[in-house]
Amino acid sequence: MDIDQFRRIQSRRRFFRDCAGGIGTIALSQLLAKEGRAAAPVNPLAPKPPHFPAKAKNVIFLFMEGGPSQLDLFDPKPELEKWHGKPLPPEMTKGLRLAFTKPNAAVLASPRKFTPYGQSGIEFSDYIPHIGSCADDLCMVRSMFTDAFNHHPGQLMLFGGSIQVGRPTMGAWVLYGLGSESQNLPGFVVLSSGVGTSGGESNWSSGFLPSTYSGVVFRSSGDPVLYLSNPPGVTRDMQRAGLDALKDLNQEHYAETGDMEIASRIASYELAFRMQMHAPELLDFSRESPETLAMYGVNEEPTKQFATNCLLARRMVERGVRFVMLTHASWDDHTDLNRKLKKNCDIADRPTAALIKDLKQRGLLDETLVVWAGEFGRTPMVEIRNPRDANNAGRDHHPLAFSLFLAGGGIKGGTVIGRTDELCMNIVEDKVHVHDLQATMLHCLGLEHTRLTYRHLGRDFRLTDVAGNVVAKMLA
Numbered sequence: 001m002d003i004d005q006f007r008r009i010q011s012r013r014r015f016f017r018d019c020a021g022g023i024g025t026i027a028l029s030q031l032l033a034k035e036g037r038a039a040a041p042v043n044p045l046a047p048k049p050p051h052f053p054a055k056a057k058n059v060i061f062l063f064m065e066g067g068p069s070q071l072d073l074f075d076p077k078p079e080l081e082k083w084h085g086k087p088l089p090p091e092m093t094k095g096l097r098l099a100f101t102k103p104n105a106a107v108l109a110s111p112r113k114f115t116p117y118g119q120s121g122i123e124f125s126d127y128i129p130h131i132g133s134c135a136d137d138l139c140m141v142r143s144m145f146t147d148a149f150n151h152h153p154g155q156l157m158l159f160g161g162s163i164q165v166g167r168p169t170m171g172a173w174v175l176y177g178l179g180s181e182s183q184n185l186p187g188f189v190v191l192s193s194g195v196g197t198s199g200g201e202s203n204w205s206s207g208f209l210p211s212t213y214s215g216v217v218f219r220s221s222g223d224p225v226l227y228l229s230n231p232p233g234v235t236r237d238m239q240r241a242g243l244d245a246l247k248d249l250n251q252e253h254y255a256e257t258g259d260m261e262i263a264s265r266i267a268s269y270e271l272a273f274r275m276q277m278h279a280p281e282l283l284d285f286s287r288e289s290p291e292t293l294a295m296y297g298v299n300e301e302p303t304k305q306f307a308t309n310c311l312l313a314r315r316m317v318e319r320g321v322r323f324v325m326l327t328h329a330s331w332d333d334h335t336d337l338n339r340k341l342k343k344n345c346d347i348a349d350r351p352t353a354a355l356i357k358d359l360k361q362r363g364l365l366d367e368t369l370v371v372w373a374g375e376f377g378r379t380p381m382v383e384i385r386n387p388r389d390a391n392n393a394g395r396d397h398h399p400l401a402f403s404l405f406l407a408g409g410g411i412k413g414g415t416v417i418g419r420t421d422e423l424c425m426n427i428v429e430d431k432v433h434v435h436d437l438q439a440t441m442l443h444c445l446g447l448e449h450t451r452l453t454y455r456h457l458g459r460d461f462r463l464t465d466v467a468g469n470v471v472a473k474m475l476a
Helices: 003-034 151-160 170-178 236-257 260-282 290-296 304-318 337-361 434-444
Strands: 058-065 114-117 122-125 138-145 188-194 216-218 323-329 368-373 377-383 394-398 402-408 415-417 427-429 453-456 459-462
Touching: 058 151, 058 170, 058 304, 058 337, 138 427, 138 434, 151 170, 170 188, 170 323, 170 434, 188 304, 188 337, 260 304, 290 304, 290 337, 304 323, 304 337, 323 337, 337 368, 337 394, 337 402, 368 434, 377 402
Parallel strands: 058 323, 058 368, 138 415, 188 216, 188 323
Antiparallel strands: 114 122, 138 402, 368 402, 377 394, 453 459
């Protein structure tokens, strides 16, 4: 070895010795970035590109809490008349798990009249004629099933992909995957009507994702969020100065720890400040035409509250809100089915149809995925809680076969997916699990469900858990 070769070796060794700290720092920063941590505060809600070109940009999920009766709304079963008042043979109910009734309960035929609508000829109940008028824009899924037969577990499964509490929910996953195009409103908003959901906040929680991805509950009147307005004597300049000081302190803390919850806190404070200017305008319907207000039923009863939320949902997606969740409760009709079901349909039918038609005429339906669903369906057997009252008949929970519909953003309208048996006890064609629905929704948004993951407790989690397939028949 001559002196020149020795110097080259020494030079290479010096390079690695002198740069080892820098290379290690670069490697560490890459590892931290993979875990969602960065050296400087970032905006967790900044828009992110999808995995592949998307059809839908936003989601409006109309959650009908309690489990609407598919037998009386979406899936006509005239054969039930033959069994009305009689129990089913044991071989047809073997292994059936029900929440309250026994498998040998008598069958309850539906008194509802079904009519085909549109060129597609999809049949809808006489309780929902307005939704029926949208038939050619809807994908009706009559072969849904889930793993849970009680409300809270069913809602956890629908929105979190697991019956375990603490998982991120659908809206949080979508916001985590795509961010939000709205700079002045939350990316995930929740609007409620009715008596409240069994699952409550667990239906829109961010779980173990950073808290900035949680749903923000809006009120439909007054301040959209409580305490959004400044107290008397506090000017906007005073508030801005206080937020700037707090932001500086949080940024110092973030630089030391890299904790994404601190970045979430900074982003939340800044968003709240901007919302003070823009959220009141969101609730101002003065620029909406009288025809639009009348179409939704905003100024009428019983539609007023739900209609207001539907109109707000349209205004939110116009302003870039990524995921809007409307909850209406409760459709849990164990008793007095005909009266209670009609009451909820009178509330939800007209505004739901108005939302779909309004989105369509504004050119927003193609990029907005609309979903109307409960956590499960109802049994063909009757539930009688008061034997002395002949009008007390209701239906129990039924997770093995229920219906829902989708519209817009990448969904094939005028389509019926799946088929149940003549009694709507079991699915006989094209079974669609809740995980399949989730995978399909993410696909419409340009997200591959197996790639939308978050590392927690040493492993990668995802909305669809370890299952789920995109339902190609749903796609346009």
